[in-house]
Amino acid sequence: MFFGRQTVDDGQRSMVHGLSSVERKEKKMAQIQEKYQDTYLYKIRHSAAHVMAQAVMEMFPDGKPTIGPPVENGFYYDFDLPRNLTPEDLEQIEKRMRQIVQGKHEFKKTVISAEEAKKIFADQPYKLELIEGLEKGGTDEYGQPLDGPPEISIYQQDTFTDLCRGPHVQTTKEIKQDAFKLMSIAGAYWRGDEKNKMLQRIYGTAWESKDQLKEYLHQLEEAKKRDHRKLGKELEIFIFDEEVGPGLPLWLPNGGILIEELEKLAKEMEEAAGYSRVRTPNITKEDLFIRSGHLPYYAESMYPPMELEGVKYYIKPMNCPMHHKIFGSKGRSYRELPVRLAEYGTCYRYEKSGELFGLMRVRSMQMNDAHIYCGEDQFEQEFMGVIALYHKYFELFGIDKYVMRLSLHAKQGLGKKYVDNERLWLKTEDMVRRAMINGDVPFVEVADEAAFYGPKIDVQIWSAIGREFSLATNQVDFAVPERFDLKFTNKEGADEIPLCIHRAPLSTHERMVGFLLEHYAGNFPVWLSPEQVRVISITDAQNEYAEKIAKQLRENGIRAHADLSSQRMNAKIRQAQLMKVPYMIVVGDNEMQAEQVSLRVRDGSQENNIPLGDFITRAKDKIVRRASEL
RNA sequence: GCCGACGUAGCUCAAUUGGCAGAGCACCCGCCUUGUAAGCGGGAGGUUACGAGUUCAAUUCUCGUCGUCGGCUCCA
Structure with a gap:
């Protein structure tokens, strides 16, 4: 099991669905998460978080403690301190914590009124703010929304x-002095809002x-x-170059092969699923994004836009508006729906510098994008068709460590983050919830994670x-097609606005390759391996034979x-x-005389003296089937 | 973008309190001609990220810029 830190204390705002009859990993994950x-x-x-807070407050009597919850694998506590913590401080705090836990101090709970609480924490502004939240009943001590006023x-x-x-x-004493460790110091905004003051967070881990x-x-x-x-560096997949710029990966030849193979896969699957391929430019006039509402x-x-002859052009951060234009380029009948337009579109997004993370978060990306335009009656089938496509891919790659998340809007964001309807x-x-339940696909619901134009399923x-x-x-868009005046003629001969499904099952090349590298730990299946066979001559007397074999394989x-x-x-062999x-x-x-070869497989097994033809048949079979086994 | 740490050869890392910048691998040359995870010898390779400052002297101390990393925020 492996959860993100963020998911653990999401208990109150997420719900788990469709778990009754399914034995997938998500079920286990969701259950563990709940429990x-x-x-x-x-x-x-x-x-341990409380003990740490005690140690820190002893060191900084003027410091202000804020909150300190358990998270996956450990805990943290955020403080507002008179000076920045150093790694040496961390050692001191840890040492003091060991003394405290040995002391066998009892954790005593006392239920009190809001008034009493305010007195006790009179000189602790952050605690007072939390107490007010509790008193009003709006939020708990971690700032999460609550149904009613809780006990304090x-x-x-x-x-x-x-x-x-x-x-x-x-x-x-139940916190074993040799079973915890302070891990790192980090900055964190009070209540997770970047407009608030930045506090100092200490992360620790603790075990039984x-x-x-x-x-x-x-x-x-x-x-x-x-990682x-x-x-990526060891296998020569990609590099970043300071002069090219942060978040702009350069794909090396081996990375180029991975990308080509993924793209080939996507094209095959999409063609079979009835998609049409389109191509659209990388820049566009500002007008397009004004209309789309982006x-x-x-x-x-x-x-930022570039201005030429008084016209502003933007580099596209997404492909949707261009695909909308293609859909709208002619009159459409309900008979030709759904229309599925696919493109591996190259997009650029100016992610903030601190948000970049290897290939997982970049500024240039090639997206496995497609937009499906359909009528409302076709929605469920199309939406679940996309989910089925996900499952096909995940099965192919053996991906089972994921959670499908229904990302919903939040009322307070209407008209701001979200289209006001x-x-x-x-x-x-x-519609999405019902489709997922009907399809018996487990998922969790999380509020305030939707796109501005509609709800989505995120993997x-x-x-x-x-x-x-x-x-x-896999996103639903109920807003943008209207802005583009998209319509089709329905059975009754009237104009109708189509729904649009945005989907990217293979993510972006960048994130997918980053993910697959970690997923396989670099041990790609044969079809994805940048180099599938290396022919090794024992002495240079066999060089010519080795070269001949390599040529024949190619x-x-x-x-x-x-x-x-x-x-x-x-x-x-080592190399x-x-x-x-x-x-x-x-x-x-031996092999040269017998016109044969000896095979060593990456897992260390070997088969000596086999006809080259047999090996070629076997290797081609693995490649064509995209087999996971070697 | 914010808080903090870090940046030495293509890669992985050294360099005592400021005193001539080193090793292994990779690369090039030579020797070796080998049976399933590293054969031997030699050579070349650095404006210590960049730019200022302090100092007789800076990889080392200070400031700025760029980049990377751990988080926060944000996200495909």
Whole structure:
């Protein structure tokens, strides 16, 4: 299991659906997520956060504590402190925490009134703000919305008192002094709002035993090995260059192959699913984005316009408006619906500098985009057709660690973040919800995550180091087609506005390749491997034979190179293994005389003296089937 | 964008309190001709990210710029 930090305390604003008859991983994940708050581990972590707060407040009596919840794998606490923390401070705090937990101090809960609470925390402005939230009943102590006014309680251990609803362990001694560790210092905005003051956050991890902690730290080390940024460099997939610019990846030849293979896959699948391919320009007049309504919502993350002869042009951050133009370029009958327009569109988004993250978050991207225009009666079938496509891809890649998230609007965002039409929001959200339930696809609902023009299903995945991303997306658009005056003639001969489904099952090339690198830890299946076969000669007496074999493989559509260097065979094999080449063909005098080859597979197994023709048949079969096995 | 840390050869990393910038791998040359994860020797490779400042002297200290990383915010 591997959750993003963000998802853990989402308990109140998310709901889980369609779990009854399905045995997928999401079910387990969702259940674990729901139950986390009832676990002993949760109490340990919550209590460790309080102990940490005590240690920090002893060090900085003038500091102001804010909130400190458990999160996945650990806990954090945010403070407003007179000076910035250093790594040395962290050591001190950790040392002091060990003393405190040894003290076997009891966690004592006291239920109090808002008035009493305000007295106790009179000199703690952040706590007062939380108490007011509790009093009004609008939000809990973490700022999450609540249904009614909750009971207000405090927890005390040793010298430290915190506003808290618990639960906690009995005494500090239950936090094993060798089973927790402070991990990092970070900045975090008060209440997660960038307009607020930036606080100092300390992240820690805590477990039931020393061994569990050790295991967790080991897992972190292992995860770093499959970080796509590290693998991307080692396997020569992509680079970033300072002079080219941040977030603008350069694809090396090996990366180019991955992209070509993904694109080939998408084209095959989309053709089979009845899509038509279109091509659209990378820049467009400002007018297009004014009409689409993107500009007010998106301007900040768009590259600034270039002005020529008094006309402003933007680099496109998305393809939809162009596809809308294609749909609207002629009269449409209900008979030709649904119209499915697909394009691997290249887009540019000016993500803030601090948001960039390897290939997972970039500024130039090639999107597996398509827009489906359909009537309302066709919606469910089309929407579920897209979900089916997702499942086909995920099965092919063996992706099972994901959550489908129904991203909804939030009432307070209407007219700001979201198109101001509550009726259509509720209607389309319900359409998606019903489609998912009818299709028996498990999903979670999360408020305030929709696109500005409609609800969507996002497929959430986690990078090797645990950061959460939307990989694929399937969105409903009930607003923009109207703005483009899109229509079709229905059976009754009247004009009707189509619904639009935006979808990107294979995400962007950037995020998909980043994800796949981590997913396979660089061990791509044969069809995706940039180099499928490396032919290794044992001495240079076989070089000519090796080259002949490589040529023959290439003529059969297999990506093969011969390693004719004068190194020892062992070194050549090592290099091929490090580059994670699935097949190594080894040829020495024996093979050359018998006109055969010896095969070493990436997993270490070997088969000696087989006819080349047999190997070619086998390799081609794996490639054509896009087999996951070697 | 915000808080913090970091930036040394193509890559991974060294360099005691400021005192001539090093190693392994990769690369080039030579030797070796080898049976399933590193054969041996030699050579070349650096304006220590960039720009200022302090100092007799700066990779080392200070400031700025750029970039990367851990988070926050935001997101395909």
